[in-house]
Amino acid sequence: MLTINNLHARVEEKEILKGLNLEVKPGEIHAIMGPNGSGKSTLASVLAGREAYEVTDGSVNYLGEDLLELSPEERAQKGIFLAFQYPVEIPGVSTTNFLKTAINEIRKARGEEALDAVNFLKLMKEKMKLVNIDDTLLKRALNEGFSGGEKKRNEVFQMAMLEPKLAILDETDSGLDIDALRIVAEGVNKLRSKDNAIIVVTHYQRLLDYIVPDFVHVLYKGKIVKSGTKELALELEEKGYDWIKAEVTV
Amino acid sequence: MSIQTIDKSSLAERVISTFDTVSKQNAVVTAVRLEALTRFETLGFPSIKNEEWKYTNLKPVVNQDFVPNAVGNISAEQLQDSIIPTEKASILVFVNGAYQPALSVLTQEAEGIVVTTFKEALSKYPEIVEAHFAKYADFQKDALTAMNTAFAEDGVFAYVPDKKVLEAPVYVYFISDSQQVAPLSQLRNLIVAGRSSQAKFVTAFHTIGELHSFTNVVTEIVVGENASVEHYILQNEAEQAYIVGTTQAQLARDCHFTSHTVSLNGALIRNNLNMVLAGSNIDAHMYGLYLLNGNCHVDNHTLADHQQPNSFSNELYKGILDGKSTGVFNGKIYVKPDAQKTNAFQSNRNLVLSKDAAMNTKPQLEIFADDVKCSHGATVGQLDDEMLFYLRSRGIGFESARALLMRAFADDVLQNMTLEEVHTHVDRWIADRFL
Ligand SMILES: Nc1ncnc2c1ncn2[C@@H]1O[C@H](COP(=O)(O)OP(=O)(O)OP(=O)(O)O)[C@@H](O)[C@H]1O
Ligand SMILES: [Mg+2]
Numbered sequence: 001m002l003t004i005n006n007l008h009a010r011v012e013e014k015e016i017l018k019g020l021n022l023e024v025k026p027g028e029i030h031a032i033m034g035p036n037g038s039g040k041s042t043l044a045s046v047l048a049g050r051e052a053y054e055v056t057d058g059s060v061n062y063l064g065e066d067l068l069e070l071s072p073e074e075r076a077q078k079g080i081f082l083a084f085q086y087p088v089e090i091p092g093v094s095t096t097n098f099l100k101t102a103i104n105e106i107r108k109a110r111g112e113e114a115l116d117a118v119n120f121l122k123l124m125k126e127k128m129k130l131v132n133i134d135d136t137l138l139k140r141a142l143n144e145g146f147s148g149g150e151k152k153r154n155e156v157f158q159m160a161m162l163e164p165k166l167a168i169l170d171e172t173d174s175g176l177d178i179d180a181l182r183i184v185a186e187g188v189n190k191l192r193s194k195d196n197a198i199i200v201v202t203h204y205q206r207l208l209d210y211i212v213p214d215f216v217h218v219l220y221k222g223k224i225v226k227s228g229t230k231e232l233a234l235e236l237e238e239k240g241y242d243w244i245k246a247e248v249t250v
Numbered sequence: 251m252s253i254q255t256i257d258k259s260s261l262a263e264r265v266i267s268t269f270d271t272v273s274k275q276n277a278v279v280t281a282v283r284l285e286a287l288t289r290f291e292t293l294g295f296p297s298i299k300n301e302e303w304k305y306t307n308l309k310p311v312v313n314q315d316f317v318p319n320a321v322g323n324i325s326a327e328q329l330q331d332s333i334i335p336t337e338k339a340s341i342l343v344f345v346n347g348a349y350q351p352a353l354s355v356l357t358q359e360a361e362g363i364v365v366t367t368f369k370e371a372l373s374k375y376p377e378i379v380e381a382h383f384a385k386y387a388d389f390q391k392d393a394l395t396a397m398n399t400a401f402a403e404d405g406v407f408a409y410v411p412d413k414k415v416l417e418a419p420v421y422v423y424f425i426s427d428s429q430q431v432a433p434l435s436q437l438r439n440l441i442v443a444g445r446s447s448q449a450k451f452v453t454a455f456h457t458i459g460e461l462h463s464f465t466n467v468v469t470e471i472v473v474g475e476n477a478s479v480e481h482y483i484l485q486n487e488a489e490q491a492y493i494v495g496t497t498q499a500q501l502a503r504d505c506h507f508t509s510h511t512v513s514l515n516g517a518l519i520r521n522n523l524n525m526v527l528a529g530s531n532i533d534a535h536m537y538g539l540y541l542l543n544g545n546c547h548v549d550n551h552t553l554a555d556h557q558q559p560n561s562f563s564n565e566l567y568k569g570i571l572d573g574k575s576t577g578v579f580n581g582k583i584y585v586k587p588d589a590q591k592t593n594a595f596q597s598n599r600n601l602v603l604s605k606d607a608a609m610n611t612k613p614q615l616e617i618f619a620d621d622v623k624c625s626h627g628a629t630v631g632q633l634d635d636e637m638l639f640y641l642r643s644r645g646i647g648f649e650s651a652r653a654l655l656m657r658a659f660a661d662d663v664l665q666n667m668t669l670e671e672v673h674t675h676v677d678r679w680i681a682d683r684f685l
Binding site: 048049050051052071072073075076077081082084087088090091092093098099101102103105106109141158162 | 634635636637639640641642643644645646647648650651654655657658659660661662
């Protein structure tokens with residue numbers, strides 16, 4: 001589904017990704033962990049198409065296509081979803097209105113009919129229940145004045161609404177209390193299917209109790225330096241990153 | 251430009267030569283007109299050397315062969331697109347400055363309320379006109395107000411007596427018919443709202459025709475004690491339209507006054523909006539929105555003149571400039587020595603989308619009282635890349651994402667429109683513009 005090969009990317013002349021390789025197959029869940037500043041969000045941004053990040057080398061293939069050739073909206077229309085580590089606040093745009101626009105632009109791009117108001121509301125209701133999000137929140141301006149947890153929940157709600165093929169969750173668990181975490185995880189698990197894949201970026205093993213990954217990778221200094229199964233996350237939780245840093249420098 | 255040949259004198263001379271045709275039926279008004287005429291003859295049209303006109307050059311406008319008092323001919327069908335759909339309204343249509351009874355619809359109001367034309371008011375309610383005409387809009391300093399005071403013979407007139415409520419909002423359409431000639435239209439509006447009365451009215455400008463049009467409008471609004479008045483100026487104009495105008499609001503104690511000015515294109519628009527807060531405990535708001543494109547130029551000059559203690563004024567003007575458009579905002583706040591405990595706020599926010607567009611914004615605060623709260627802020631920026639990316643990452647195309655953000659930018663101005671029908675209509679304009 002996703003093949004990343006020797007990816008190099010930089011922002012403002014600073015090289016951040018330095019030859020990253022990753023293969024994600026349909027149905028898989030990959031966890032990416034790593035110290036602060038190692039490039040996890042950068043990878044997520046590059047996959048979503050943020051223009052400030054310049055790819056200098058390597059390739060990304062998504063469903064047989066050169067992903068790097070596509071605009072951010074085309075990627076979303078083809079099923080990529082990024083749950084942002086820091087969702088932006090957009091005053092004056094209500095979440096409801098925004099999602100309706102998003103869904104219908106995606107449907108249009110796929111040659112499908114636009115959802116009418118009734119069906120859109122039905123879908124909203126269903127997904128709101130799924131992630132246990134409040135109606136009043138969605139009527140407000142997008143993320144404006146939302147608490148950290150509310151923003152994250154809104155990201156998962158959007159993911160549920162857009163039903164992506166490949167979801168990238170960038171620290172969606174950070175700042176969530178344990179109840180919110182469970183709700184978020186349940187939402188993610190409902191999305192799980194043999195055709196979809198999920199990449200979760202996280203610092204905490206506790207999320208992985210709920211969303212059990214098939215693979216765990218350690219991203220360090222712009223590269224994936226270690227990969228393993230869910231046991232690796234436990235080991236990292238226990239021992240920290242120093243032993244990995246040591247291994248890399250050796 | 252106009253194909254018809256007219257005398258080659260300057261526009262000012264040409265206008266002045268029409269003074270003979272101005273009705274002299276009311277001696278008081280005529281005396282004022284004569285004074286204003288003399289003033290206009292002295293002042294002439296302002297040039298950019300005039301500090302108040304530094305960024306708006308009228309020369310290319312007044313050098314054109316505009317025809318004063320040109321007879322217009324607009325059918326109801328042609329008018330259709332300019333009319334805002336309403337449930338309940340009084341509608342007055344003026345074409346090239348002349349009232350069109352056939353295109354207008356007046357709603358019956360409670361006893362004592364008058365909604366009519368300025369001309370009609372002059373013969374039917376001379377004492378009200380005499381008491382207020384040119385008492386507020388200063389023609390000594392402003393040449394265009396002087397010209398208007400001397401020559402403008404018609405416009406809307408509304409009188410709402412004490413404690414009365416105007417049930418149907420008044421929608422006034424100033425149409426320029428530039429199909430045959432390039433018209434110069436002058437309009438004079440007078441709104442008098444008595445103590446504890448309420449009124450809402452809309453003045454909308456539109457040019458129909460390919461030739462240029464030039465409109466000079468002066469609106470005097472007298473808001474009585476504890477009255478509540480809302481005024482809209484809607485300028486969804488053609489690229490060949492020039493509009494200059496002054497709205498002068500005279501506010502008495504305890505009143506509420508809100509003005510909304512929306513300008514979409516137009517070749518050149520200059521709006522002066524002056525609020526004189528002549529009493530205490532006044533609640534006054536000025537909202538403005540301008541969405542400019544092409545070679546359009548829009549200049550908003552506003553004034554909140556606090557003369558008495560304990561009043562509040564709030565101003566929010568926002569603009570989006572694209573193409574080669576230029577915008578000017580000049581916001582004056584005066585706090586006179588007596589006006590202690592004044593609260594006066596001003597904010598002007600701009601998005602400049604192209605490198606050829608430019609915005610010139612200037613707050614001008616003159617504060618002569620010491621116990622006041624005043625603030626002002628101005629920004630000129632671009633669309634936020636982070637926001638744009640967020641929307642696009644959800645599958646929303648670049649153009650739609652931009653449109654959403656621009657609509658969102660305008661939102662806190664539009665939110666304050668209490669006339670739902672105007673709000674909806676302006677929203678449609680914005681959607682049409684950006685999508
Ligand atoms: N726009 C930018 N301009 C300059 N430097 C940047 C920019 N974006 C990221 N960086 C730098 O790139 C490096 C990697 O950042 P990134 O956000 O990808 O780290 P991360 O692994 O997600 O960290 P965290 O765990 O703290 O979220 C950091 O040193 C960061 O400061
Ligand atoms: Mg990060």
